[in-house]
Amino acid sequence: RRRAFSLNRLLSYTWRETLELRRDPVRATLALGGSMLLMFVIGFGISLDVENLSYAVLDHDQTALSRDYTLNLSGSRYFIEHGALRDYAELD
Incomplete structure (x- = not known):
């Protein structure tokens, strides 16, 4: 019977993705920069307040x-x- 969550598997995926991002700096920049840009736009740029x-x-x-x-x-x-x-x- 398999366990639902494996910490070793999570750490393996994390290490694999770290290696991939180190080999491809453009993808790393887009992953981090895109997330920060999205956070900024949603936090400050989009207002869902209905007024007037x-x-x-x-x-x-x-x-x-x-x-x-x-x-x-x-x-x-x-x-x-x-x-x-x-x-x-x-x-x-």
């Missing part, structure tokens, strides 16, 4: 619940409210 979304409200219901919902949206830092709409013609 414009919206307008067409509230035909005019109940306390719909007004409360609209008020909660306007208090959020993610949304910028434009004037309230009176009918569907103002949607465009």
Whole structure:
């Protein structure tokens, strides 16, 4: 029966890859430099924050619940409210 994890096998693969990277400096540079570049781009360059979304409200219901919902949206830092709409013609 084989063991699921072998430390000797892991060390063998590590040594083999070390020898390969020593023989091929371009691959070593790409492996290390590419990882660092990817970390930098993801860490600083890509922002998934959603802010400054414009919206307008067409509230035909005019109940306390719909007004409360609209008020909660306007208090959020993610949304910028434009004037309230009176009918569907103002949607465009």
